[in-house]
Amino acid sequence: MFITIEGPEGSGKTTAVDYAVNKLLEMNYQIVRTREPGGTPIAEQIRNVILDKSNIAMDKRTEALLYAASRRQHLVEKIWPALKEGKIVICDRYLDSSLAYQGGARELGIDNVLNVNLFATEGTFPDLTLLFDLDPEIGLERIKANADREVNRLDLEKLEFHKKVRNTFLELAKRYPERYVIIDASKDRWAVAEATLNAILARL
Ligand code: TYD
16 A cells, blocks of 8 residues: 655644554554655655755756655665565655646646656556645744744745646646545644545445
8 A cells, every 4th residue: 555645735634644653653654655756765856956046957857856856766765675575655745746836836847747657657656645734834834833834935935826736736647636635724724734644445
């Protein structure tokens, strides 16, 4: 079972997934929790290049290729082995982030970015994708209020960019209804956490 967590900055996905993972561990499920971009030493090095605020010259296709490269390494070293062992892999962001951010918001085109990612992933799609849906204005406010969270290169994009990200995610949910579940991330954090756990349990 391969579960991915998607949605904008400030949607509370980390808190909700922490809660769900703890509950699932109590139920004796074997879980591997990981994140993108990163998840292994090589993938983390690629992550640092992508998110470095000083890399203002980065071309958008370079950005898309780096995310795909990081994803590939993460699959090979961590996700595929865990799935082979029968574990449940819960990954914070995956392929759909590339489709939404690079394909939609950077306007490279969903299908162009999908093609690069089909090469990188050899067609490994999640079984379940939880989309934490939130108005980006609320998300950006929440990020500003959270002093602990480091601001990255993509956070610095304008509101328009984040609106495009949201709309592309909603489009993807329509395109892949069999694996998408939308979580209303405007609700309070405990309601969001419960909804997350229930969506995973329903699929297990
Ligand atoms: P991160 O600090 O992990 O953000 P978050 O806590 O919101 O998940 O930074 C990841 C950033 O990279 C985030 O702004 C989304 C973006 N991103 C892409 O643009 N494309 C991708 O394929 C992935 C995985 C992430």
